[in-house]
Amino acid sequence: xxxxxxxxxxxxxxxxxxxxxxxxxxxxxxxxxxxxxxxxxxxxxxxxxxxxxxxxxxxxxxxxxxxxxxxxxxxxxxxxxxxxxxxxxxxxxxxxxxxxxxxxxxxxxxxxxxxxxxxxxxxxxxxxxxxxxxxxxxxxxxxxxxxxxxxxxxxxxxxxxxxxxxxxxxxxxxxxxxxxxxxxxxxxxxxxxxxxxxxxxxxxxxxxxxxxxxxxxxxxxxxxxxxxxxxxxxxxxxxxxxxxxxxxxxxxxxxxxxxxxxxxxxxxxxxxxxxxxxxx
Amino acid sequence: xxxxxxxxxxxxxxxxxxxxxxxxxxxxxxxxxxxxxxxxxxxxxxxxxxxxxxxxxxxxxxxxxxxxxxxxxxxxxxxxxxxxxxxxxxxxxxxxxxxxxxxxxxxxxxxxxxxxxxxxxxxxxxxxxxxxxxxxxxxxxxxxxxxxxxxxxxxxxxxxxxxxxxxxxxxxxxxxxxxxxxxxxxxxxxxxxxxxxxxxxxxxxxxxxxxxxxxxxxxxxxxxxxxxxxxxxxxxxxxxxxxxxxxxxxxxxxxxxxxxxxxxxxxxxxxxxxxxxxxxxxxxxxxxxxxxxxxxx
Numbered sequence: 001x002x003x004x005x006x007x008x009x010x011x012x013x014x015x016x017x018x019x020x021x022x023x024x025x026x027x028x029x030x031x032x033x034x035x036x037x038x039x040x041x042x043x044x045x046x047x048x049x050x051x052x053x054x055x056x057x058x059x060x061x062x063x064x065x066x067x068x069x070x071x072x073x074x075x076x077x078x079x080x081x082x083x084x085x086x087x088x089x090x091x092x093x094x095x096x097x098x099x100x101x102x103x104x105x106x107x108x109x110x111x112x113x114x115x116x117x118x119x120x121x122x123x124x125x126x127x128x129x130x131x132x133x134x135x136x137x138x139x140x141x142x143x144x145x146x147x148x149x150x151x152x153x154x155x156x157x158x159x160x161x162x163x164x165x166x167x168x169x170x171x172x173x174x175x176x177x178x179x180x181x182x183x184x185x186x187x188x189x190x191x192x193x194x195x196x197x198x199x200x201x202x203x204x205x206x207x208x209x210x211x212x213x214x215x216x217x218x219x220x221x222x223x224x225x226x227x228x229x230x231x232x233x234x235x236x237x238x239x240x241x242x243x244x245x246x247x248x249x250x251x252x253x254x255x256x257x258x259x260x261x262x263x264x265x266x267x268x269x270x271x272x273x274x275x276x277x278x279x280x
Numbered sequence: 281x282x283x284x285x286x287x288x289x290x291x292x293x294x295x296x297x298x299x300x301x302x303x304x305x306x307x308x309x310x311x312x313x314x315x316x317x318x319x320x321x322x323x324x325x326x327x328x329x330x331x332x333x334x335x336x337x338x339x340x341x342x343x344x345x346x347x348x349x350x351x352x353x354x355x356x357x358x359x360x361x362x363x364x365x366x367x368x369x370x371x372x373x374x375x376x377x378x379x380x381x382x383x384x385x386x387x388x389x390x391x392x393x394x395x396x397x398x399x400x401x402x403x404x405x406x407x408x409x410x411x412x413x414x415x416x417x418x419x420x421x422x423x424x425x426x427x428x429x430x431x432x433x434x435x436x437x438x439x440x441x442x443x444x445x446x447x448x449x450x451x452x453x454x455x456x457x458x459x460x461x462x463x464x465x466x467x468x469x470x471x472x473x474x475x476x477x478x479x480x481x482x483x484x485x486x487x488x489x490x491x492x493x494x495x496x497x498x499x500x501x502x503x504x505x506x507x508x509x510x511x512x513x514x515x516x517x518x519x520x521x522x523x524x525x526x527x528x529x530x531x532x533x534x535x536x537x538x539x540x541x542x543x544x545x546x547x548x549x550x551x552x553x554x555x556x557x558x559x560x561x562x563x564x565x566x567x568x569x570x571x572x573x574x575x576x577x
Contacts, residue, residue: 036447036448085446086443088440089439094525145434145455146434150433158311159312163454164434164454164456165452165453165455166453166454166455167442168446168450168451168452173452
């Protein structure tokens, strides 16, 4: 009997796909099925029937219908994460969140065997050695925008080379964008503390991470493995320093890349999900 | 011939290869940039003509002694009446910073803003921003599923329209920072392109002609002015988030259903081709300045 843990992950590739290894890793056979809020669960059930996983992990507690969660014949875990969507759309009439019939049917924490509340891991294929990008020290932002985010970024966008991809990036396109950047910026919708869903991805890809203060810090240390900013002017100034002397930040990139090992999917997932595996 | 502007936005609107006696070069310049450095670069190139996108960001007096005919190209929407959106009012305040004496002539991308802009600058012509020849590509078969692209900054208006579409399909939204080869490659990897206004006011964004040139099926909010394009014939028009979602769902399920719209749109895009527009525009400009003089001189 194989000791390999078979896991099916359910979510949106453009939001959480980077957490799931696309290639086999020792002890883990991961598969991914695309599912979007508001869709029926039939595709997920068909995927589970085909892949026969030991455990299913759903990204986003309320993304699946409760009936679908109950219909899956193996333990189903939820990984707590929010949709990558700008604020201000809570009452959009064309989104399922605003539909009481949809809300009545979605799963809640009680429907899952466990809810995992920790930063997303990073698939092994995204790990890379810090390197100079051919086009210079371009900064990268991945994820939705919003009023506060734009306020923080706008001056830097107009004074430095910043690429902002707001939605739809995954797979090879994601890998290409990461490879073409040297810096990653992570800023938040609001003043609440947080830890962005792609922070570990940026570190793993060998980018210089510039972020607002992290809370929880999850072992990361500003000034050592990433740089901290508190406002727009600070970001402009910092990007200017990076552009003037990219080599000066190489040690921080190297340290960030080392810190990212704590998020490597082939380490995190087998350990985290072992209780549900063949030897659990 | 020199083109001056922020590469991210305007390189795609410039002439990039020699055409009909015009030898182009693009000079990066953005709001708050080093005007003296730009002037030095221009002087070393010795252009006969300089086309300047967003003339309002050029420092006062900078081109006073530049020995070239200068053409300002207004590219931003402006108020069309008294009850203007705050975003338009902000742009009008920016325009009021323009030093008219920097330019021999000024072109606006939109004839409907000419009256408003005329409070600050005399508008000589109105024409849509051209499209660099390298963006032109044949209409190719749709991917399965079709690949959908929106290139434009994120605003509340746009996000409201995009939210259901983003939920339904893998729509790539590039909010800022792509130009040159990367933009061309990105365009070639997509089949369907969206055009949404910044905010809830009418305009004609140059991404419409850019995507038509690339052979994309363009789905857009209502365009005003139309610049010769016809909804339902050259592009698909949508008026709200539900219509956008529905239009995309149809295209995803039946990728060939609007093939003839792509073909017609691609044909119409020839009217925006940089190597056709600029030689005629520049010939006209030089003849006009020669005949009627210039406030600069």
